[in-house]
Amino acid sequence: MIRFITAVGHSTLQLLTSLGRASLLLLAMLRGLPSVLKRPRLLIDQMHSVGVLTISIVSISGLFVGMVLALQSHHILSRFGADSALGLMVAAALIRELGPVLSALLFTGRAGSALTAEIGLMKATEQLSSLEMMAVNPKYHILAPRFLASFLSVPLLAALFSSLGVLGGWLVGGVILGVDEAAFWGGMQGGIDLRNDLINGVIKSITFGFVCAWIAIYQGYDCVPTSEGVSRATTRTVVQTSMAVLGLDFILTALMFNH
Amino acid sequence: MVKNRLIETGVGLFVLIGFGALLFLAIQVSGLGEFYQDESFKVTARFDNIGGLKTNAPVTIAGVEVGRVQDIHYDPEEFRAVATLNIQNRYHGHIPDDTFAKILTAGLLGEKYIGLQPGGSEDPLTQGGEITITQSSLVLEEIIGQFLFSKSQEPLP
Known part of the structure; x- marks a missing residue:
């Protein structure tokens, strides 16, 4: 019994200390942002x-998600004679939910895991320590540019995902299934509101970009510097980011769309 | 050096494509462009009961959308609802001032909208004009109530 309580306390303390380390790292990276802006070269490479x-992965996925969404919604909507709502349905689903969430998940799989592995290997091969030896702060020169680049990329990728999804939906709905184009675009433009839908979707993707960047870089910087440690850190990045994005998405949706 | 230039071009393209996608979403999907393209003029209409009409509902003539409901408020002096209609400018001067405004429902359970039925007057509706002949929304409960009331008045068979 006592052992169980000790185990709970141990894991709680570990969680808290890792949260604390992550917050300190975040603060250090934010302090490093001005020095990144002074050397845009670092940011551009990242x-x-x-x-x-x-x-490539985001645009292809976006196109296919839009196409599948149009096929499936058409199947059900045509039963109620509501084909004209197809455009609105595809666009609302993409802009509010699927665009920000799926592009963040794809980003983690494609770029977040790579970031963790890269930083983890830098740590394992003591490149980060040698930078410190040369009085170069790795948090400013290695981590901060990567953080800013990820943070900026995710919203842009989400916008790309949603746009291509809408185009994919139009390809399937308007061109192949023959839904009236005026109803498709008109219903979309009538139903999608700039502030309520588009801006809220962008806010979501900005939040997700922040979370993706933070978790990936923290896991890489905090990993055990062995090959096994790096592999574990990479797995943790993907798992934790996915859970954080999906959980945050629920909270943000509840806050934003509860008219 | 060539590789650097290539990377910079790639990043530039990425940023442009990203913002282009945002612009596409704003204009083509949320219909921002339509909003600014068409100037509109306002007329008001007073209804006894607007029964579920919402702002941004379409205003139609002969089934064609000519504008949107901009604002709905209650006039406490007349005990009536006042709806402000935004009608596209190209119809300015083409709608007679004895036009009849009805609140209709799209389908049995659909959204409420305003249908305008042009009258025969020579004078057109202009900016700030008022539609005087209106018909309120049909409220299902009232119709059922009237039906039950008239039934109960009938002598028992």
Whole structure:
């Protein structure tokens, strides 16, 4: 019994200390942002490796998600003679939920895990320590550019995902299934509100970008510097980010869309 | 050096594509463009009962959307509801001032909207005008109430 209580206390303390380390790391990275802006080169390289290289997977997924969404909704909506709501349904689902959430999940799988592995290996091969030896702060030069690049990339990728999803929905709904185009776009424009839907979707994706970047970099920086430790940290990044994104999505939806 | 240029171009394209996608969502999907393109003029209409009409509901003539309901409020002096209608400018001067405004329902359970039925007057409705002939929304409970009342008046068979 006592052993059980001790175990609970131990894991609670571990959780709290890791939360504390993560917050300190976040603060250090935020303090490093001005020095990143002074050297845009660092940021551009990272934007390339986390953002540009993720475009392909995000755009292809977006297109197919939109197409599947249109096929499935058409199947059900046509039963009630409500085909004209197809455009609205596809756009609302993509802009409010699927765009921000799925692009954040894809980002973690494609770029977040790579970030963790990269930073973890830097730590394991003592590159971070050697930077410190040379009086270069790795938090400013290695971590902060990666953080900012991920944070900026996720909202852009989410917008790309939603747009291509809408186009995919139009391809399937308007071109292949023959839903009236005026009803498709008109219903969408009538039902989607700039502030309520689009801006809230962008706020969601900004939040997710922050979470993705923070967790990936913290896990890499905090990993056990062995090959096993790096592999575990990479797994933890994907698992924790996915859970955080889905949980946050519920909370944000409850806050935003509870008219 | 060439590789650096390539990376910079890639990042530039990425940022432009991202913002382009946002712009596409704002204009094509949320219909922001439509909102600014069409200037509109306002007329008011007073109803005894608006029964579930909401702001942003369509205003139609002959089934064609010509505007939207901009605002609905209650006039405590007349005990009536006042709806402000935003009608597209290209119809300015083409709607007679004895137009009849009805609150209709799209389908049995659909959204409420306002249907305008043009009258025969020579004078058009202009900015700030008022539609005087209106018909309130049909409230299902009232109709059922009237039906039951008239039934109970009938002598028993």
